[in-house]
Amino acid sequence: MGRLFPMKDKLIDEYIKHELDKYKESIDNVEVSSIFHDKLEDSLANLPDKQNNNTTNKKSRNKKLIIAASIAIALGVGTLSLPVLAKNIPIINSFLQGKSIFEFQKRETNFGTDNPNLKEYTTKVNQSLTFNGVTITVEEVAWDGNKVFIGYIIKGEKNLLLNSLGEPDVLSGYTNSINGKMLNSGGYSFEKIDDKTYLLKEDINISNDGKIPDKFRFYAKFTEVSGVKGNWEFDFIVSQKNFKNQCKTIKINKKHKVDNNKLVIRRLSLTPVSSLLEMTATNATKDNNHISFNNYEFLITNENGQLLNKIREGYRTEENDTYGRIEFIPDEINNSEKINIEILKKNIDILRPENYKTTYEIPLNNETLPKKITTKKFGNITINRFEVKDDLLTLYFSVEGNYSGLLTQNILIKNKNDDSTSDKAALFRQFIAEYNNKEYKNSIDFKNSKDKLNHILKDPIIVIPDPSPYYEPLKGSETEVKIK
Numbered sequence: 001m002g003r004l005f006p007m008k009d010k011l012i013d014e015y016i017k018h019e020l021d022k023y024k025e026s027i028d029n030v031e032v033s034s035i036f037h038d039k040l041e042d043s044l045a046n047l048p049d050k051q052n053n054n055t056t057n058k059k060s061r062n063k064k065l066i067i068a069a070s071i072a073i074a075l076g077v078g079t080l081s082l083p084v085l086a087k088n089i090p091i092i093n094s095f096l097q098g099k100s101i102f103e104f105q106k107r108e109t110n111f112g113t114d115n116p117n118l119k120e121y122t123t124k125v126n127q128s129l130t131f132n133g134v135t136i137t138v139e140e141v142a143w144d145g146n147k148v149f150i151g152y153i154i155k156g157e158k159n160l161l162l163n164s165l166g167e168p169d170v171l172s173g174y175t176n177s178i179n180g181k182m183l184n185s186g187g188y189s190f191e192k193i194d195d196k197t198y199l200l201k202e203d204i205n206i207s208n209d210g211k212i213p214d215k216f217r218f219y220a221k222f223t224e225v226s227g228v229k230g231n232w233e234f235d236f237i238v239s240q241k242n243f244k245n246q247c248k249t250i251k252i253n254k255k256h257k258v259d260n261n262k263l264v265i266r267r268l269s270l271t272p273v274s275s276l277l278e279m280t281a282t283n284a285t286k287d288n289n290h291i292s293f294n295n296y297e298f299l300i301t302n303e304n305g306q307l308l309n310k311i312r313e314g315y316r317t318e319e320n321d322t323y324g325r326i327e328f329i330p331d332e333i334n335n336s337e338k339i340n341i342e343i344l345k346k347n348i349d350i351l352r353p354e355n356y357k358t359t360y361e362i363p364l365n366n367e368t369l370p371k372k373i374t375t376k377k378f379g380n381i382t383i384n385r386f387e388v389k390d391d392l393l394t395l396y397f398s399v400e401g402n403y404s405g406l407l408t409q410n411i412l413i414k415n416k417n418d419d420s421t422s423d424k425a426a427l428f429r430q431f432i433a434e435y436n437n438k439e440y441k442n443s444i445d446f447k448n449s450k451d452k453l454n455h456i457l458k459d460p461i462i463v464i465p466d467p468s469p470y471y472e473p474l475k476g477s478e479t480e481v482k483i484k
Helices: 004-022 034-045 053-074 090-096 404-408 450-457
Strands: 123-131 134-143 147-156 174-178 186-194 197-205 215-225 228-239 248-258 261-270 275-283 296-302 310-318 321-328 338-346 359-363 371-374 380-389 392-400 412-415 434-436 439-445 460-465 471-473 479-482
Touching: 123 228, 134 215, 134 228, 147 215, 248 479, 261 338, 296 310, 296 321, 296 404, 359 371, 380 404, 380 460, 392 404, 412 450
Parallel strands: none
Antiparallel strands: 123 134, 134 147, 147 197, 174 215, 186 197, 215 228, 248 261, 261 275, 275 321, 296 338, 310 321, 338 471, 338 479, 359 460, 371 380, 380 392, 392 439, 412 460, 434 439
């Protein structure tokens, strides 16, 4: 009986060699989906690993059997009981042409699912399922320690019905989880290819608290697509390996007392595709009077005084704790030497131009620039110059003083005879302002509203609102974080 096992080993070896030789000519063109590798890896990892020779030999044979069966499956000898490979669906590859889903950008921005760097870090999944004429493909995924980014293809045999937002109704029957834990926080965007085909790009927030491993199993399920019922259920492995040595977490753990809450600025997590500041607040009196992050302004600047743009702010409450996170544009914050965090309490949720009690007006026709305006509490702003080229009006300005970053918000230009709330006034959006050499450059494109530009330029005035009455700095709340 002692020769039986070696004989089986030899037969298995011969089978593996035979199968590989049979497909030798086309083996270079065979692309096996990552889901296949992951299933094989799971099977091998779950085999018992005992130390005696007999069981070791058994484990070796078991591995060979699995490999042999896997080769048969992958090369067509058998049926793969997993979602089919997307590469076998010609229509899907025809428009991708080898590109990443994240190369199809709706907006020319450098953050979120439109981050141009994202395509460099994704892993192909290539799982497809079809129900009642609708195919959903999980094309690719990325995990940087802060977020999971997933690219889907939604393809119908007929035109997909759209909701009131002009998008296919996909997410109403959608659930996802990581290692069995449900997720519900994030963002998404659709990109239309044609009336039957849409790309869905999703990013899912995950707390960078060390509880989620570098590698985990992600589960996604869709039950309805534009009125079509089905059970598109996907299960695949997500890994952080593509971000090796490119992610940085800076522990801060700076404590502040805010009302009856203990606020802790915990960590700053920086990656090439997402950068987050995470905080927690604990109610000290346990009277359910939780901190409302919406009542506070977190003013964050770099070493040059540049106000850093916040992509998104999100908060959630669990029992006695409130968790907050602020997301930044990676290219802005990652290249900073340090940041300074200042906290202000505000008595109004959203400030619009019509809300301000005090505004300063600078006529541009008769005023000599630069012109400096000093506010009651928050430093000063200097309008250096403005220019009009074709349909683009550009304003150059600088600020100085504590909390002066607030002065970059809600600046507008209008005709002298119009009210600030007039639809003929134009707002400089702080989010798109460029910063260089301690000067902001902000532009308004009037390409589709040339008459509005001509009306403003007849007698233009810059309006600068004073936020002083609406914010109160919390003394001692300053926090400096060194990045480099």
